[in-house]
Amino acid sequence: MAKIPEFESVDLILQNALNEDDYKKVCQVLYGNPTPQLEISSTAKDLANQYNIELKAYSIPAQEEQTRKPRKVRIGLYQHELPILACSPISEMKDAMQKMAKNVIALASKIGVNIFCFQEAWYMPFAFCTREKIPWCEYAESAENGHTTQLLQNLAKEYNMVIISPILERDGVDTLWNTAVVIDNSGDYLGKHRKNHIPRVGDFNESTYYFEGNTGHPVFETVYGKIAINICYGRHHPLNWLAFGLNGAEIVFNPSATVGALSEPLWGIEARNAAIANGYFTCAINRVGTEVFDNEFTSGDGKPAHRDFGHFYGSSYVAAPNGSRTPGLSRTRNGLLVTEVDLNLCRQVKDHWGFQMTRRLDMYAELLSQATSPSYSPQIIKKK
Amino acid sequence: MAKIPEFESVDLILQNALNEDDYKKVCQVLYGNPTPQLEISSTAKDLANQYNIELKAYSIPAQEEQTRKPRKVRIGLYQHELPILACSPISEMKDAMQKMAKNVIALASKIGVNIFCFQEAWYMPFAFCTREKIPWCEYAESAENGHTTQLLQNLAKEYNMVIISPILERDGVDTLWNTAVVIDNSGDYLGKHRKNHIPRVGDFNESTYYFEGNTGHPVFETVYGKIAINICYGRHHPLNWLAFGLNGAEIVFNPSATVGALSEPLWGIEARNAAIANGYFTCAINRVGTEVFDNEFTSGDGKPAHRDFGHFYGSSYVAAPNGSRTPGLSRTRNGLLVTEVDLNLCRQVKDHWGFQMTRRLDMYAELLSQATSPSYSPQIIKKK
Known part of the structure; x- marks a missing residue:
């Protein structure tokens, strides 16, 4: 059966079909305040063309303040497909991935990216649908000093860039985790976060490989702002987002791997809602393409x-605390999305809307404590 | 300065501008699974025309099950502007509102509506921007046996309809509340819920009039399903939505009053995210039009x-737990949105996605308890 080719993006359809006035109205309602395009040098554009990477760059400004200077930070999100066949030998895959990483991080540095984030389990096929332990578990690495971390430490230092690297982690006692490693701009390993919520949904029963994370909700204080990582399925959990906010995050990355039939209508909603509710920027990154495995599996x-279990639809984007968002990268191609955000916007929006002030955390702390008891009696009103 | 006329809706722009194939693609990404239109009788259509009410009707189906019959319920959301000038005498306003209510509930009954919900503080101007106590506090009524409740009890009984009536409540000791009254299908007063989160945002500093509600998160068990009400600003609070889910809600209504400049890009996000995260239907209702007051005020x-403080942009809609949603009512006109939902979808989606099973409530109960302490120490990782 011939498959219908994937379309490039909703944004492109709207841009082509609507007149300028209608496009503006639709974008204002659907996307919020405009996010002006950033100038990109021809050197960077040429490099992006050479690597066949879609390159988009926007800015999300904030108001000027009297007592704080603007805190402008450039975020780079990279979405990509497998560079070679999914079942290629592990060493070949890792080599191809490392080459790709070097190229795209060099490209990002030409656009002044300060914080760079890959997609979930970026250097390997998303093979957890197969339920095969061999060879996929061999992709797991040490967070602290695996090959991938070492490579990125060098690049982070070279380009003065904070890099977030979502990997499959193998710890010292051979337990696997779905982990994001944070490397600071001097190339030092800063820390890691393990995915808090693990799906058991169709092809995404990842609990075959790893369990719920035990690292809490760390916020990493870097020279470019306070950042956190909510890995993939954690985006469906408002409490997970909330917890990063409680710890002071200004940017929360959501490196993901998700396919259309399952989640596409949710994709534009969840990270954006989290940005609004918690007064921080969110960065949703999804992989691209269809990964075909040698052995068949059922779903x-x-x-x-x-x-194969479907098309990863890319569509990476950045959402701001005021509800605005950038257009998405394409549904079909490798892409680098650069967004210059002014972190001052976080506090400005919190002051404006007052969601933090009005949230009555004590009431909910008590309710959640009660609700975790098996004998919890829900508050139900019915006719006597 | 002449004002630019408000445009009718994003949906209409997209319908007119896109070809069928593109429209389908865009809707699938932006709105999720299609929500087929319901047949409406010509009697109902004629009546809607007579009352100048936009009438839209959709269905959100569920899969068939072996052990449960479909649980189809028709929800009616009504958005409206003031029928007469905002500063008309209170008795004239209430008379005009009661007449309107009788008409629209009769109309709803012709389309088989089982549960009907008005917008926030539906029978009065949204005058809280003025900060005047006189005459606006006079609009407040008893939830249990005010005139509005009495009228709606009669209509509920006549049409076998559950009615949710968001009012300005005056209790027995002259404290005001922003309250939703629930009347069951036999015309009995079932209970009330007081708005949990009160905005202090620009013209919406409602704490001049009433404070945070003290009724918890009740779920009302009716013959048409378990329902709850998250009033207006509460939609910005994920914990508020979560609490109604913890108490077993299948439909959560969000009667609102909000203007474009403040919230329109958030409107399509928040109630829909709540439906997804909590496995229930959400119903977002906003008022329509611009309300002009005799005395000027600053903002x-x-x-x-x-x-006046801006245009209430309507755009009421229903969102489903699987992430799909109906188109919105217009941004400009009185409208009745009828949606037939199969409540079985709630459990089906919960079983499919497993968000409830995977949410680790105990971890968050503990975190929230800690975070409410003034001495809470956030989990921050920085360079040593």
């Missing part, structure tokens, strides 16, 4: 066995 | 004193 949906 | 934004 618990009554359909015949098959060798 | 704390440095602009000159004025007599």
